[in-house]
Amino acid sequence: MPKISELRGLFKPFTKPLHRQWKWVWQEKGKFNEPKLTLPKALEGRQINIIDPLHEPDPNAFPDESTSWTSPTRHPMFEYLVPPLPREEHPLFHHERPVFLFDSKAKLHAGVDQACLLTKTIPFYELPQSIKQTIGQVSLPDQDELIQSYIRQSIAYDATKEHLPRKKSPLKQRRSFRIEYAIPRSRQMAILLENIIHLCESLGGHYPDLFKRHLYRNIPFYTTYERYGELIHLKRKNEYVLTSHIPLSPIVKRLNRLEINSGDNIDEKIASHDPNGHYVMQANDYQFLDMYPIYPTIDLPSEQLYQDGDEQGWHQRKSNEYVHTTLHVSNDELIHEATTDERLARMIMFAFGSALVQARQLYPDGRLVKPVTVQSIFLLDELFHFVVFQLNTLNYNDTNDKQCNYVWIDKDNYLYDNRPSMVMHNPLYGTERNLQRYVLEKLKYNPVVFQKFLALYLHGVK
């Protein structure tokens, strides 16, 4: 059959009807002469079994089963011809037991309290005392100037100008927005965050432990756990995961006057934990949210297609690699897409999940010897939330077990104030030059946020 490129120029439009032209062309080009099978001279003398690929193979021969055969109907090339398999026939479809799926878009309507119910956690709305003491202790030379320059770079001084997605306002459907070319917000956040992380890494000269850390990007994470007989499946793609070679030491070590053995005695000295039983007393006063008659799983969809087991992003567990911090970079277009409470609830759930996976790998027999601590940081434009999670128990089905997990939440940290509106037709900041001038003059930088970030980053470093 002739190719289209071969037929180019053979059709003359507006002269004869196209089908008749095609008929004439087909009479010429619609033939194919089968090439003769000729053996190269080099192969003539040898005793080689020659297989003619163009002709019918030996009908009596057995089919070659060495490579697994995929049906052409299931080949991606012919996907559009054949309807996809029903969900029920998917190999990962669990017929017997559905789960409640908690993914990165799940919203819990009661926020943090509901997440605490689901994970058996007690929240404290501050950073833990041991981390609070280290804020501002370590500082880098010119750190505030450097961070401000990163902010300026991310907002105004980056060379990218991309076609931003068209805006639309749901309340004013007829409103049209101009096309905008600017630095996309995802890139702004990436510039800011990666520069900050690099700045923190530059402390490696003082703290050689930092050289043993790893930063993973966009790695999958999923796990399943059971809460009062209901399976809850956590699934997410982690934007950044920072790992270290030593696990974080627990923040509260004395739990209900039950001494939990810590691995080595050196940790005991360094980490100033909860000497007066401050957090334990607060935790005893905490009352879990009463959602009667609603179950806390109400916001989660039921799902039967899910993966069993745990996934942290690396295939085989390395001998000493523990999750230190997970960094959640939000991809919300609008700041009101979710509330602060819903975002914090998500962070708590996934911090709990990664702590749980780590605990399961450390203690496969299900007996938690030492609490597992994991940190988590949220970033949306200039907004930071910090969360420190301590996993104290693996028992989520027993009502008699009073042992609870702890979470410390520090929310609404704005790295800078007076963020310029990036709208192109804004008369004040419309041009690039104006934006740069604005960034130099009007931004109000808050130095405490980076100090908190640094304190969390250096947590667990000797």
Place this chain on the structure above:
Amino acid sequence: MYSLIRNSIARIIQRDFISNIGFSYRSSTTNISPSNETPKDADNTTKSDSKFPDKTKTTDVKVPWKSNVIEIPVAMSSQYLMENFREHRQGGFYYDHRIIVPEMPEKYTTKPFETRKTGGNHPDTGRKEYRRVGGGLKKTWLWIDTMRQGPKSGPPLVERVIRIVNSDCHTAKAALIGHGNTLRYILATENLKVGDLVKTSGDIPKNPVKASEGDAYPVGALPTGTIVNCVEGYPGQGARYAMNAGTYATIMKRVDDRCILQLPTKHEISILEQCMVTVGRLSNVAHNEFVYGKAGATRLLGIRPKLGLFHKKTSRFGRRPFRARPILVITGEKPEYPNVIKLQHPSIDPYR
């Protein structure tokens, strides 16, 4: 050569096709056996409708948040939509003369549905039916549960109000309520707040109950003079009267097993005492005070301009008022939906 390749591929595909057919055959057989069972299930459900305690499920007390919770699934299904709305030829249904919901849901959901405009056209023939319909802003449709059914005896179903939202297709506001793992939308009454508990019961006790706003009861259970909304015509039909913003019906008196209600139109109806009603006045009371502000505002709502020629000649437009209508007594069983089979030659069908 190509013929040979084609032959071999044809053979392979044939083999695959046979295996596929085998699959489909097996799946069809597996489908058949449940479909044989489904009528039984339907029978069971109809039986358990009469004996409601079978359907209610009080879960074990061990789980702290599951104690004292009664769970009842949502009574609404796609069957309700099939019976109450005209079907659209492309699979969805006509919500009203302005709005098409293009997809027919499998079961009750609280997710908002995307809609299309009818343009005032007939669902089957495509002819223009309503001259003044066309255009307007996009709307989303919320499936609001109008069949609130509670346990026939024992403690009522309790639900908590999670959110109160504006619905594009309803004048009253919608309240998202939940119990257990079940969410549903109802029409919000005037003073309903987030966090309130609303009850639903199918029980008619000897003495009238003391109901609070948002509770759903049979009419017979409520004292006379109560202000109600979302009134059913027949038991189990789904709410028909007093559904718009700020409206309510009043229970006038009780005669044997029937109740006489005054509708928002001041007409009176007599319905069976088992008909479910919701207590209170519907929300968005200031709806009738809305000022359009400009001529284009009606166009955004999908209303096209009119001529002044064919005006009504009823009491509002200059004639003397008519006398009050007699009480409409709704008797007998709920009429069955007529099973209309259209016989048509395929060549006549314009949409083939």
